[in-house]
Amino acid sequence: MSEPRTTETTDSTERTTGATGTKPLLRIEDLWKSYGNEDVLCGVDLTVDRGDVEVLVGPSGSGKSTMLRCINRLTEIDSGSIYLEDMEVTAPETDPNEVRQQIGMVFQDINLFAHLTARKNITLGLRKVRNLSEAEARQRADTELERVGLADQADSYPAQLSGGQKQRVGIARALAMDPEVMLFDEPTSALDPELSNEVLEVMHELVAEGMTMVVVTHEMRFARNGASSMSFLDGGEVIERGPPEDLFENPSHERTARFFESIRHD
Ligand SMILES: Nc1ncnc2c1ncn2[C@@H]1O[C@H](COP(=O)(O)OP(=O)(O)OP(=O)(O)O)[C@@H](O)[C@H]1O
Numbered sequence: 001m002s003e004p005r006t007t008e009t010t011d012s013t014e015r016t017t018g019a020t021g022t023k024p025l026l027r028i029e030d031l032w033k034s035y036g037n038e039d040v041l042c043g044v045d046l047t048v049d050r051g052d053v054e055v056l057v058g059p060s061g062s063g064k065s066t067m068l069r070c071i072n073r074l075t076e077i078d079s080g081s082i083y084l085e086d087m088e089v090t091a092p093e094t095d096p097n098e099v100r101q102q103i104g105m106v107f108q109d110i111n112l113f114a115h116l117t118a119r120k121n122i123t124l125g126l127r128k129v130r131n132l133s134e135a136e137a138r139q140r141a142d143t144e145l146e147r148v149g150l151a152d153q154a155d156s157y158p159a160q161l162s163g164g165q166k167q168r169v170g171i172a173r174a175l176a177m178d179p180e181v182m183l184f185d186e187p188t189s190a191l192d193p194e195l196s197n198e199v200l201e202v203m204h205e206l207v208a209e210g211m212t213m214v215v216v217t218h219e220m221r222f223a224r225n226g227a228s229s230m231s232f233l234d235g236g237e238v239i240e241r242g243p244p245e246d247l248f249e250n251p252s253h254e255r256t257a258r259f260f261e262s263i264r265h266d
């Protein structure tokens, strides 16, 4: 018979955990942001576990983009804190470039350099930020282009690509940094439905691979099939959060219900 195991002391941080027993990967605590007299984020709290996909919805001006920009240190917060595991993203001494390597972001506006090929758009950051050699960067870029289904477009310039392809290059560029979390701000809203679908397919693949994602989108099919959880923002506050089907079908708040009514009639 084996010896009874001695009781090990548990690290206290391990107990500040979510339902799965693991510490959330991303933690937003009491986040405030205003522009002039306008309070844009009013004490937002949100945690996202590793591998989870949080979809953010809410009316125009409710603070969704501002929230993503704060997570990525593109916008400085007024108060509160954001953590990526043990890194305090919002601490003044934290290097925003370090944050942006670990937290990738894809925007609605596809901001590729027009004078660079798809591959070069990706290798640029790898060379500068990651200090990879040209050959290593090129290999990494080609791997990521293949991942988003664009292996054959590495030498194309943005003007030669469709909107959906450009957006997929943007995703490949963010993925090339090997981020812990990917943020998406309405990645398909500038695209025709057909082109949206090819971008959504790539996003679904990332979900299947276990990528942790925070996604602002009006694509309710993506939310229904891809999200672990959905938050409804209004007036800079998370009014309601839960499984997507609960928010769609059984919202607790009238404002949430009204919002879903309005987008169904778009
Ligand atoms: N740089 C800025 N300077 C001043 N006001 C800003 C700035 N960025 C955002 N705002 C204001 O903050 C509020 C929230 O904007 P935000 O872009 O976060 O909303 P949103 O939920 O993403 O809206 P949409 O659905 O239209 O994209 C808006 O009233 C906006 O005008």
Ligand SMILES: [Mg+2]
Pocket (backbone or CB within 6 Å): 064, 065, 066, 185
């Ligand atoms: Mg926005």
